[in-house]
Amino acid sequence: MSITAIILQTFAIYFLVMGIGVITNWNILRKIVHEFQKERGLMFIMGALLTLLGSFLITIHTAWDNIPQIAASLLVWMLFAKGVMIVLFPDVLKRQTKYIFKHKNWYYAAAIIIPLLGVLCGALSILA
DSSP: OOHHHHHHHHHHHHHHHHHHHHHHOHHHHHHHHHHHHHOHHHHHHHHHHHHHHHHHHHHHOOOOSSHHHHHHHHHHHHHHHHHHHHHHOHHHHHHHHHHHHHOHHHHHHHHHHHHHHHHHHHHHHHHO
16 A cells, blocks of 8 residues: 555545534534643644654655645645644634634534545545
8 A cells, every 4th residue: 555545544534533523513622622722832742743743744755646646745735834833823823713713604614625525535545
């Protein structure tokens, strides 16, 4: 099994679980995110871990030759960027998150998009 397939399958499982979580536990998720943002040390550690994991995955997955590889590379780079954003700009991330949780339309969009991303990643992993 290729690195691309493993990365896409991992993201497929993640997106499917998170999508179901968003649909079934929206109010709990909102509280968890709110509490998480109060803990600056925990946010920093999470950002550092995401940056570390993202940079590791970037170094082992350098292929951009076909659609599954491009999708896996983009997901890995987004993971890395999220970690960097948390470490370097935590206040910007807090503002964005508050905006998202204030507007119910984001909930509906997330409830549809996140599971679809899981299905897409799963399908692309078959092609990888």
